[in-house]
Amino acid sequence: MSPRLSLFSFARSIPYRPRLSSQWLPQPATRATPSKLRAYSNPADQAPSGADRSTRPETKPADHVSEEAAKVADITGTQGPDMEQGTPVEQVVKGDQEAIDKLPKVMQDKLKGKSPTSAPKGSRSYSTMTTSETGSAAFDMGLVGFNSASTVPEIPGVKFGLPSLPLPRDGNLKHRYDTVVDQVTNLLMRHGQKSIAQRNMSLILQHLRTSQIPTINPARPLVPGAPPPSHLPLNPILYLTLAIDSVAPLLRIRNQKGAAGGGVALQIPVPLGIRQRRRTAVEWILNAASKRRNKGSGKGGFAQRVADELVAVVEGKSGVWERRNAVHKLAVASRANVVLPRKR
Amino acid sequence: MPSSVCIRSISHLVRDRAAHTSIASRCLFAAPQSAGFSTSAARYALPSKKKTGTVAAPKRGVKSLNVKKGRKGVQVDTAKRPAQGERRALRKRIVLSNNNALEVPYLTDLEKTSALSKKNQGQVKGLPEEVVDSLRAVEAFKPTQGWSLFRRPATLIRKETVQLAALLKVAEGHVNSTEQAVEGREDGEAVDGAKEVAEVTAEEAVAVAVAEEGPKKTIRRVIVGEKMSGKSSLLLQGLALAFVRGWVVINLPDAQDIVNAHTAYAPLPESEPTQYTQDIYTANLLSQILKANKGFFSNTTPITTQPELGVPLPANTTLEQLVNIGINNPDISWPVFVALWAELTLPGRPPIMLGIDGLSHIMRNSEYFSADVKPIHAHDLTLIRHFIDHLSGKSSLPNGGMVLAAISKSNSPTSAALDFSISVAEARQARSGNLPTWNLYTKVDQRVMDVLKDIEVIKVGGLSKAEARALIEYYAASGMLRAKVDEPFVTEKWSLAGMGNVGELERATVRLRV
Numbered sequence: 001m002s003p004r005l006s007l008f009s010f011a012r013s014i015p016y017r018p019r020l021s022s023q024w025l026p027q028p029a030t031r032a033t034p035s036k037l038r039a040y041s042n043p044a045d046q047a048p049s050g051a052d053r054s055t056r057p058e059t060k061p062a063d064h065v066s067e068e069a070a071k072v073a074d075i076t077g078t079q080g081p082d083m084e085q086g087t088p089v090e091q092v093v094k095g096d097q098e099a100i101d102k103l104p105k106v107m108q109d110k111l112k113g114k115s116p117t118s119a120p121k122g123s124r125s126y127s128t129m130t131t132s133e134t135g136s137a138a139f140d141m142g143l144v145g146f147n148s149a150s151t152v153p154e155i156p157g158v159k160f161g162l163p164s165l166p167l168p169r170d171g172n173l174k175h176r177y178d179t180v181v182d183q184v185t186n187l188l189m190r191h192g193q194k195s196i197a198q199r200n201m202s203l204i205l206q207h208l209r210t211s212q213i214p215t216i217n218p219a220r221p222l223v224p225g226a227p228p229p230s231h232l233p234l235n236p237i238l239y240l241t242l243a244i245d246s247v248a249p250l251l252r253i254r255n256q257k258g259a260a261g262g263g264v265a266l267q268i269p270v271p272l273g274i275r276q277r278r279r280t281a282v283e284w285i286l287n288a289a290s291k292r293r294n295k296g297s298g299k300g301g302f303a304q305r306v307a308d309e310l311v312a313v314v315e316g317k318s319g320v321w322e323r324r325n326a327v328h329k330l331a332v333a334s335r336a337n338v339v340l341p342r343k344r
Numbered sequence: 345m346p347s348s349v350c351i352r353s354i355s356h357l358v359r360d361r362a363a364h365t366s367i368a369s370r371c372l373f374a375a376p377q378s379a380g381f382s383t384s385a386a387r388y389a390l391p392s393k394k395k396t397g398t399v400a401a402p403k404r405g406v407k408s409l410n411v412k413k414g415r416k417g418v419q420v421d422t423a424k425r426p427a428q429g430e431r432r433a434l435r436k437r438i439v440l441s442n443n444n445a446l447e448v449p450y451l452t453d454l455e456k457t458s459a460l461s462k463k464n465q466g467q468v469k470g471l472p473e474e475v476v477d478s479l480r481a482v483e484a485f486k487p488t489q490g491w492s493l494f495r496r497p498a499t500l501i502r503k504e505t506v507q508l509a510a511l512l513k514v515a516e517g518h519v520n521s522t523e524q525a526v527e528g529r530e531d532g533e534a535v536d537g538a539k540e541v542a543e544v545t546a547e548e549a550v551a552v553a554v555a556e557e558g559p560k561k562t563i564r565r566v567i568v569g570e571k572m573s574g575k576s577s578l579l580l581q582g583l584a585l586a587f588v589r590g591w592v593v594i595n596l597p598d599a600q601d602i603v604n605a606h607t608a609y610a611p612l613p614e615s616e617p618t619q620y621t622q623d624i625y626t627a628n629l630l631s632q633i634l635k636a637n638k639g640f641f642s643n644t645t646p647i648t649t650q651p652e653l654g655v656p657l658p659a660n661t662t663l664e665q666l667v668n669i670g671i672n673n674p675d676i677s678w679p680v681f682v683a684l685w686a687e688l689t690l691p692g693r694p695p696i697m698l699g700i701d702g703l704s705h706i707m708r709n710s711e712y713f714s715a716d717v718k719p720i721h722a723h724d725l726t727l728i729r730h731f732i733d734h735l736s737g738k739s740s741l742p743n744g745g746m747v748l749a750a751i752s753k754s755n756s757p758t759s760a761a762l763d764f765s766i767s768v769a770e771a772r773q774a775r776s777g778n779l780p781t782w783n784l785y786t787k788v789d790q791r792v793m794d795v796l797k798d799i800e801v802i803k804v805g806g807l808s809k810a811e812a813r814a815l816i817e818y819y820a821a822s823g824m825l826r827a828k829v830d831e832p833f834v835t836e837k838w839s840l841a842g843m844g845n846v847g848e849l850e851r852a853t854v855r856l857r858v
Contacts, residue, residue, distance in 0.1 A: 198857065205856045209824070210442050210492055233444035234823045236856065293423060296434035 065092055180241045180278065181205075187282045188306075200303045207307030208236040217316030222246045232314070243310040247284065247320045248277035251331040269331035269338060284320045285309050438485045439492035440476065446823040447495055459588045460509040464501040466811050468818040471497045474639075475587045481635035482699075483597035484580045490850050494822050500815050500846075502574075504804050505581050511565065512585055515695055515744045517558035560695065560744025564735055566703065566796075568766050569804030571753040572847025576701055578804055579750040586697035591745065592637050592688055595699040596629070596731065600755065603722045605711035612678070612726055620712065621726045626677040629727070630670045630684070640694060641667065648690065651683030663687055678726055685730070689742050696745035698734055703749045704756040706732070707792045723791055736795040761789045765796035773800065806844030809834060815846070816853055824854045 063071065066081045073080025081091070090111055093099040100111065155162060170176045177185075181201060189197035214229045216222065223245050232239040251269045259266035272280065289309040294301040312318040426434075453470045471479070476497050479485060491497050499505075567575045586593050596602065607625040611618050634641055644662040651657075653676050655669065663684070670680025688696060700706070706728045709719040722728050733739045734747045741747075751762070767780045782788065807815065813834045819825040827833055841848035851857045 202855055202857045206493070209444060209856075210439070211444075213444070234446075235826065295426070295431075297431035298435045 178237050178241075180244060181237060183275065183278060184240065184244070184282055187279065187286065199299075200306070203300050203303035204307045204310070205236040205240065207304060208239045208310060209233055211307065211311055214311055214314045216314070220246075220316030220321055222314065229314075239314070240310060243313040244278050244281045244285070247313055247318070247324050248281035249324050249327045250277065251327065252276075252280065253327065253330055253334065256337075266337055267330065267334040269334055281320070281324075284323055285313060285318075288318060288320055436487055438480065438487055440480070440485065440497050441491075441495060442493055443495075444823075445493060445495040446821065448498070448818060448821045450821070451498055451818075454584065454588050456588055456590070459585055460513050462506055462510070464509075465503060465506045466501070466808075466814050468498050468500050468814055471499060471584055472588070475584050478587045478593070478636040478638070479580060479584060481632055482583065482593060482595035483632070484583050484595060484699075486576055489577065490854065493824050493854055498818065499577065499581055499584070500807075500811060500818070501581075502807060502811050502846075504574075504578055504802055505585075507802060508565075508578065508582050509585055511563045512582075512589065512746060515561045515563045515746050516589070517560045517744055560742070562734070562737070562740040562744065563746040564737060564799065565746070565748055566735075566766065566769070566799050566801045567748065567750040567804060568770075568801045569753075570842075570845060572845055572851075573804045573806070574846040575750045575752070575804050577846070578802070579699055579701055579748055582746070582748050583697060583699055586695075586746070587636075589695075590639065591695045591697045592633075592640050592693070593697045593699070594629075594633055595636075595697075596727070597701060599700055599702040599705040599728075601625070602725060602728060603705050603710035603712070609712055609725070611715075617724065618714065619724050619726050619729060620720060621678040623674040623677050626681055626727060627671050627674040630667050630677060630681060633684075634664065634667045634671070647683070647687055649683065649686050651679065651686070653679050653683065681727075681730075691742065693743050695743050696741050698731060698745070698747045700731055700749045702752045702755060704751055704759045704762050707759040707762045707796075708757060708789065721791060723795070732795050735799070737798065759789070759792065760786050761792035762796065765793065765799055766801055769796075769799050769801045770803065806842065807838070807846055807849065808844065809838055812838045812841075812844050812849060815849065819854050 062068070067083065070080040070083050089103070089107060093103060093111075100108065103111070175182075185194070185197050185201045188200050211233060213233060216229055222242055226242055226246075227235075227238065232242065249272065251271055254268045254270045255265040256268055257265050259268075286306065289302070289306040292305040292308065294305065296304070309318060309320075313320055448468075451468065451470045453472045454475070455472075458464070479497075485491055485497075501509075567578050569575050583593055583595060601607075602622065602625060607622050609620045609622050612621050641662075641664045644664065646660040646662055647657075647666055651666075653669065655673065655676065657666075657669075666680060666687070667684060670677040670684070673680075687693070706722040708722060710722045710725060712720040712725070714720050723732055731747070734741065735749055751766070764780065764782060771779050813829070816825065816829050816834055816837060820827065820829050837849060837852050838844050840852045
């Protein structure tokens with residue numbers, strides 16, 4: 001017989017074990033009653049001292065002299081002391097001879113004769129006073145010309161003013177180098193060693209800068225609008241760009257497999273973008289340079305050869321020109337294979 | 345019955361086949377094409393053609409690695425190879441002018457009267473042509489320096505250069521107390537000189553030099569500083585100032601060349617402990633001295649001492665002739681050097697500048713071995729000992745002069761004693777109370793410690809912004825830098841160069857290190 005009353009008895013008992021950890025008592029995290037403690041930094045009027053808790057006026061401590069004077073002045077409608085600042089002792093004891101007599105000697109001396117604004121007399125040759133912000137410009141702690149950030153900007157929301165537009169092209173960290181230099185550096189890079197590629201690039205430009213003024217072959221004209229050759233060594237990046245752009249092919253030949261029938265590839269000329277053109281030209285130049293003889297020894301050999309090849313390109317002596325002409329010739333021959341978009 | 349002729353012919357064949365070519369061609373045993381006892385014909389014969397296709401095919405199922413690329417288009421380079429030493433010469437070539445660079449209109453040369461003036465600070469000064477020739481003769485220019493970018497060699501007179509110039513003045517005997525203040529410390533030798541010589545301005549110094557001569561000093565300094573901070577350049581500037589002032593300059597361009605056992609050496613007779621001379625190197629050094637100090641050697645002064653060289657000297661031998669004897673007979677180059685030194689230190693001769701670059705190479709054992717296969721200490725080589733004696737203050741220069749040694753940070757074997765001595769010297773000069781102490785658990789090279797006991801250093805730091813600006817303006821004026829040189833630009837480059845490290849500044853501005 002069951003000792004307990006069981007209204008809902010099941011055939012099988014359902015185990016129900018309330019977990020202790022999940023028990024939660026609704027307790028406030030913080031107490032609602034205000035703290036009796038006051039930090040030093042808290043304003044005094046927010047947390048009244050013990051005597052002020054009483055509502056009876058007679059239990060309250062007497063006001064400070066100047067506070068009292070301020071209240072009186074408020075009631076009488078006259079000008080009282082400024083409560084924002086502390087009242088100087090001189091002002092408090094003004095006209096009260098007994099109080100003056102009981103003042104410390106330093107204060108008595110100060111009241112006698114010496115005006116409070118006069119500079120302190122003594123052997124000290126320097127001042128220990130701070131200078132006011134509006135004061136003498138002669139006093140300078142190295143902050144002349146220093147605009148503090150707290151000045152209100154003319155355009156709201158812009159702390160340092162707006163930059164002048166257009167932004168410089170190399171303003172971005174990632175685009176700080178010339179486009180061509182960047183591209184050639186990356187094409188010079190082997191095994192991901194960019195630093196070595198950069199050194200080689202620097203050496204190439206240095207060789208170009210110290211090389212002779214090139215003599216242009218009229219049969220191999222450079223890009224139209226090229227500066228006179230005497231300007232080139234002083235501007236090696238322009239020299240490099242000119243050499244690359246002059247031999248850059250306009251097209252490439254795409255071999256469409258089986259399109260010509262009989263297993264023959266159809267040669268279709270495809271126009272190239274500026275970056276692609278430069279890439280092709282640089283690869284040709286680097287190929288030609290790597291086939292050159294190394295004159296010296298040491299690290300700078302390849303850079304020297306590339307620089308020599310670039311000079312040869314500008315002077316029209318390089319074999320890269322033939323290569324470019326061959327591509328163009330083939331492209332002209334196969335121009336019938338170009339499939340233009342159908343006109344509607 | 346067999347014919348005797350046949351046997352005879354066979355015996356002939358064996359002995360001398362060349363006489364019977366018709367028989368030889370039909371002969372069966374053609375393998376050794378020479379007489380049995382001679383190997384010369386076989387040795388000088390053309391090599392037999394390599395047989396191709398004899399390598400067995402790889403087994404079935406076995407993968408053979410073939411990494412040859414483009415076997416079809418391999419072209420054997422048959423062009424003439426560069427001659428011995430040609431490649432190295434190309435690598436070490438020193439180019440001192442760039443015809444593309446623009447002439448800098450405001451560039452003035454260093455002059456004898458104003459070279460040591462303090463007013464030169466922060467200016468780029470050109471090196472006069474004869475000084476450039478001399479500097480080239482003493483191999484003061486280095487291939488890594490950027491001389492090849494500009495129209496003609498010029499150099500920035502920086503704070504340290506002015507310090508060095510003041511020291512040169514002290515060495516010459518005109519002590520200027522104002523410049524002592526620049527130096528920032530009492531120079532033990534210089535102070536008593538300062539008492540004797542009245543305070544003179546830089547311009548008056550020359551007049552004083554003619555009128556009265558103070559006591560000549562021997563200044564000893566080691567140039568230290570960060571990598572690429574211009575230590576070798578400062579040494580070069582020191583040499584250039586010495587050339588301009590008419591000193592005799594003896595420079596050991598690279599200490600490594602003396603100790604790396606690339607030149608012949610021989611024990612010096614009657615030396616205890618044994619010292620070693622390097623005859624070829626010394627002869628070469630003598631020729632460098634002769635070439636560099638043309639002005640001094642051209643006035644034909646007959647030698648006054650009677651050196652024992654082992655060769656008869658003609659009467660009234662001039663100094664130039666003496667040096668030429670040493671150049672032409674390397675065996676006696678060291679005695680000639682000693683005789684030359686004795687002549688140079690006679691009273692009335694010009695001050696001497698002794699320079700060396702790469703000091704740490706000579707602060708350890710050299711690569712040479714003694715007769716009982718023990719390493720020879722670098723200080724046992726006569727040339728180095730001569731230099732070290734003057735660097736350590738053991739011997740002094742009676743006519744005044746300077747011993748200047750530059751360390752290198754990129755090519756320097758570790759020399760704990762040198763590093764320690766430099767740090768002690770720096771601490772001493774900074775007048776900090778606590779001098780560094782030797783770590784007792786490291787091996788000490790006592791000879792090096794003794795030599796560098798009381799050495800003083802010139803610390804080459806970064807350029808100031810004004811100096812950096814002067815340099816960058818020179819770059820721009822030469823057309824090597826295409827940018828507007830203004831305050832933000834200079835500040836940017838100065839900061840990028842690690843607060844004015846001059847090598848990095850050059851790299852950031854003109855080397856196009858992009």
